[in-house]
Amino acid sequence: MAWMGYHMSDPNDIETRFSVEDGMAYMDSVFTEPSNEDLAQIDRIKDVLDQLPPREADFVDLYYFRKLKQTDIARIFGVSQPTVCYRLQRATARVQFLLQLPKVDKSRLEVAMSFLPDPLDAEIMVLMWETTCQSAVAKRLGVSQGLVRHRFFRTINWMHGCAETLKFLMSGEQGLHPADVMADVLDPEERDQKIRRALNRLPDIEAQVLDMHYLQGCTAGKIASELGISATDVSHLLRRASIHFLARARMPKVTRNRLLAAMRGLLDDPLDAEVVIGMWEHVCPEVTAKVVGLHPSEVVDRFCDAVETVAGYALMFTFISDNLNILREVRRPTWDHRVTHSVD
Numbered sequence: 280m281a282w283m284g285y286h287m288s289d290p291n292d293i294e295t296r297f298s299v300e301d302g303m304a305y306m307d308s309v310f311t312e313p314s315n316e317d318l319a320q321i322d323r324i325k326d327v328l329d330q331l332p333p334r335e336a337d338f339v340d341l342y343y344f345r346k347l348k349q350t351d352i353a354r355i356f357g358v359s360q361p362t363v364c365y366r367l368q369r370a371t372a373r374v375q376f377l378l379q380l381p382k383v384d385k386s387r388l389e390v391a392m393s394f395l396p397d398p399l400d401a402e403i404m405v406l407m408w409e410t411t412c413q414s415a416v417a418k419r420l421g422v423s424q425g426l427v428r429h430r431f432f433r434t435i436n437w438m439h440g441c442a443e444t445l446k447f448l449m450s451g452e453q454g455l456h457p458a459d460v461m462a463d464v465l466d467p468e469e470r471d472q473k474i475r476r477a478l479n480r481l482p483d484i485e486a487q488v489l490d491m492h493y494l495q496g497c498t499a500g501k502i503a504s505e506l507g508i509s510a511t512d513v514s515h516l517l518r519r520a521s522i523h524f525l526a527r528a529r530m531p532k533v534t535r536n537r538l539l540a541a542m543r544g545l546l547d548d549p550l551d552a553e554v555v556i557g558m559w560e561h562v563c564p565e566v567t568a569k570v571v572g573l574h575p576s577e578v579v580d581r582f583c584d585a586v587e588t589v590a591g592y593a594l595m596f597t598f599i600s601d602n603l604n605i606l607r608e609v610r611r612p613t614w615d616h617r618v619t620h621s622v623d
Contacts, residue, residue, distance in 0.1 A: 327377040330606075335370035338363055376411075376605045381595050383408070391592065394541035395434065403430050404596065411599055412607040435600060438593035441541070445586045448522060448558050449579075477524050482561070485520035492517055523562045535560075545592060546585050554581045 325344075328336040334356070341347040341355075342363075349367070353360045388408060392401040399420070406416040413431070417424040474493055478486040487506070491497040497505075499513045506513070538559060542552035550571065557567030557578070564575040564582070571578070 323378060324374060327374055330377055331370055331373055335366050335373070338366050339370045339374070342367055373605055376602050380598065381591065383595070385409070391544045394537070394544035396537065397430075400430050400434055403427055404434055407431050407596070407599060410607070411603055411605050413603065415607065431596075432600065435593060435596045438589065438596065441538075442586060442590035442593050445555065445558070445582075445589065447525070448562055449582070449586075474524060481520060481523055485516060485523060488513060488516045489520040489524060519562050542585065542589075545589055548581075551581050551585045554578055555585050558582050 328339060331339070337356075338352055341352050342349065347355075349360050349363045353363045356363075385405065385408075389401070389405055392404045395401045395404070399422070402420060403416060406419060407413070407427075410416060413424050413427045417427045420427070471494060474489055478490060481489065484506075488502060491502050491505070492499075499510050499517070502517075503510045503513045508516075535556065539552060539556050542555045543549060546552050546555075550573075553571045554567060554573070557570045558564070561567050561570070564578040567573075567582075568575040568578045573581070
C-alpha cells in the first residue's frame, strides 16, 4: 500500500484509477485469470502511455504494472515521494481523459475542420484537440489566449447548432402539427417578420402555403381550393414548410456552399454530404432521394448517420472544453524521454 493524497491507494487497484466502468477488476486478485476484455483494457492503457509526458508514463508503468513502491520510484529518479504521488495523480487523470476521447486521426481531423471559413479557426480546433491548452495554442499561433478561447467555443456552438438543426429537419417526417412546430417561435409578430424574410429562401409552393396560412390567415380548405390540391397535401406542405422555415431560423448563419463544404469535411462519403444538403433544401426524404439517386429509406439512414457524426465532433470538442489543460505539461529538459521501455 502507498499513500496517495488523503487516502491509501493499492497499486493493484487499476480499476479505480483508469477505468470508468468495469475496467480491470481482476487486478484486485492475483489469483484471478484476466479476461480478454481485461487484457484489451491493459493494451489501451499502455497505448495511451506514449501520449503522456515521458516521466509520468514511466511512473505509471513502474507503479501500476511493475508494482514498485512510490519511495522506490522516487529513489530511482532522484525526486521526492510527494512528487511521484502528484505525478501519478496527474497521469491517471490524463489516462482517463485519453481513454474516453474518441479516436480521431489527426489528418482526418484537419480535413474535417477545413470547412471553417477562417484557416485560423481550423488550426485552433486541431491544436486544442492535441493539447487541450488555450495558452499553448495561443503561443504556437502567435495570438492571444482570449482569441483562441473565443474562436474555440464559437466553433463548438456552431457545430452543436448545426447538429441540432439537422436533427430537427427529421421532425417533419414524424407527424408534427404545424402549430406544434411554430410554437417554438413564441411571439407571433416576430414569427411573421421572420416568415416574410424567409419566403424567398423556401421552395415556391412551400412559401406560398406558408404565406397564405400565417400571413393571410387562410384556412387549409381555402388554400387547397385556390391551389387546386387536396387538403391532405396542404397539411403536408404546411408541416414541411413550417419545419423548413424554423430550421432556417434556428441554424447558425450559413450559406448552402458553406454547409456543403462543412459536410464534405466532416463526413467520409461525399454522397452523405449531398444527402444532408438535399434534406436541408427539401426537408423530404422522397424528394432528396430523387435528387441524389437513392431510395428514400437509404436517404433517411444516411442522413441520421451524418447527423450523428456531426454531433459526435461537437461532443468531442465539448468533452475537451470540459477538461481544459488536462494534457498541459511544463517541459523539463531532463524529463524529455522515457526510460522504462528498456527495462524488463
